[in-house]
Amino acid sequence: MKVTESKEIILNCEKLERRFVMLRNGRIEAYEIERDDKMPKVGDIYLGKIVNLDPMLQAAFVDIGAQKNAFLHYHDMLPGNSELIEQFQAEQDEDLARRGISKNESLSVKRRKRLAGSSRSEAENQRRRRRISTADIPSIFKPGTEILVQVVKAPISTKGARVTTDISIPGRFLVLMPYCEHLGLSTRIEGSSERERLRKILADLELPEGMGLICRTVGAGRKANFFKNDLEILLDYWHKIDEDMEKVKAPALLFTEPNLIERSVRDFLTEDFTGVVVDDKEAYKSIISTLKRMGAKKMTGKVHFYNSAVPVYEYYKINDQLREVFQKELHLPGGGAIVIDETEAMIAIDVNSGHGRKSAADQLDFILKTNLEAAEEIARQLRLRDIGGLVVIDFIDMRTQKDRDEVYKAMKKLVKDDRAKTKLLPISKLGLMEMTRQREHESILDQVFNPCPYCNGTGLVKSALTMSAEIQRRLNSVLRDRRYKDVGAIRVFMHPEVLARLRNEDSKLLDELESKYKHQLSFRIDPLMHCEEFKLVDPETGVELV
DSSP: OOOOOOEEEEEEEOSSEEEEEEEETTEEEEEEEEEOOOOOOTTOEEEEEEEEEETTTTEEEEEOSSSSOEEEEGGGSSTTOHHHHHHHHHHHHHHHHHTTOOGGGSOOHHHHHHHHTSOHHHHHHHHHHSOOOGGGHHHHSOTTOEEEEEEEEOOBTTBOOEEESOOOEEOSSEEEETTOOOEEEOTTOOOHHHHHHHHHHHHHSOOOTTOEEEEOGGGTTOOHHHHHHHHHHHHHHHHHHHHHHHHSOSSEEEEOOOOHHHHHHHHTOOTTOOEEEESOHHHHHHHHHHHHHTTOGGGGGGEEEOOOSSOHHHHTTHHHHHGGGGOSEEEOTTSOEEEEEEOSSOEEEEEEOTTOOOOGGGHHHHHHHHHHHHHHHHHHHHHHHTOOEEEEEEOOOOSSHHHHHHHHHHHHHHTTTOSSOEEEOOOOTTSEEEEEEOOOSOOHHHHHOOOOTTTTTSSOOOOHHHHHHHHHHHHHHHHHOGGGTTOOEEEEEEOHHHHHHHHTTTHHHHHHHHHHHTOEEEEEEOTTSOTTOEEEEOTTTOOEEO
16 A cells, blocks of 8 residues: 655744745655845845956955855856947957957957847857957956846855856746746756657747746646746846846845745645645735746645644644754664764764664674665755755765665765755765765854854863963963062962862962962952953952963
8 A cells, every 4th residue: 555645844934034844754854944134145136346356266256235245256257248248349349450450350340339239149149259268357347347146155154145147037937047048957857758848838938039948847747828927927027127227226136036935835835745834824825825826726725824822833843853953963763873063164974883783793784774874864964954065974884885885876866856966976995975065055053053152163162170281381481470570479360160170189289389489379260251261460459460
């Protein structure tokens, strides 16, 4: 008997934040948080202004009105800027003409003026005929130039957003590309006949010259009218952006991605979902309206408004599962465990056998089983925590290449449906698997937590023994310093735990210092002092001795 799979979206809407969870058979498979801040989000489109160019980095820094200037790589600057390129090439032609070079070697100024009224696609073709190199970028995009950009990577830590001029606007079934003529299909759409049918539908759509489309995975099996309606919505968005671009002054936000509620419907909700549960009346109405606008009126019956005194995430037992997102160690069903460390340079994941050790005869099978369990949980945790960059996984050592290949193939299959792009390398002889995962946002951990002001995020502070040694080292230095030869006594302020160490285990060492230098030493507690801080003071004058 085939067991029906349950897939649900649970949306929690509050004043300060909105939360999205996707459940598969009651288990969390995806988790997102959205807060009302003014930080640039992936997909936002800005009219920005170039602040400066850095030839060493091969990049421009663009003011988009955020705290940090956005990063725009040279190779991301050419799409959508045909007019600037035309102007640059026209100036080149004028310069060539002034120097007496034959017009046959370069397009004439009159030809350039005629091209100014031509379509973007003609200009793109012209650019291809006369290649623009990175050396030309500083001459085309000078500081102060206004430029239309889209955020492809949100600000992370101290870095500003990363942007591109290759604009794309996603809809329910299509992605509109205003500056690219390409017509394409999602690689996840299978079946040659279905792909051919979709290509024909895209080719028959009335699309303005110079623009392109990509059919999203959810478009598989849809009729032509769904794509037509979606295209009309996307073109309306683009025409509004195009009009506003002439009215505003850079930096200005021209288009922002829909909020988490609408994105959840647009990007996740398909026929295989059991339903959507939302605990806010306005959000419920917004989802119904969005589905109708997208031509998915039949799916409105799957949307349910949750109205109960018990919080929706408690009712669905989601909070208990979410606690795992912030745990460093996670236990596996077979007795093993994985330990996840997020660092600035990489994500390090260690797989341990735990208490599930078996006899020597069963050891190889147990190791393989534990590693396969770990691979499944690691793929899930990468999605839940939304962590990316370089990931290094230290699997339990496997003796045979066959077992290593099996774990590698399993991991490839597990990350295949991850919405973030991933690249995976086979397990090395050292038992390490290296992979990269696209990083578009701060991880869930970074969104929810600030670094500890006590340990600055290291998770460690100096021990009382270490601090006692540092205090004695400082006392030795001060007592030998001629500047303080007339100081008769020294008072030391410190954290209570450090003083407890000095008065007990290290009391004899302090007595030796007093007798050696003929100074009176006294010690005081300062409960507000950090455990790694202390200060030496002249009790008569109150001056700190440094």
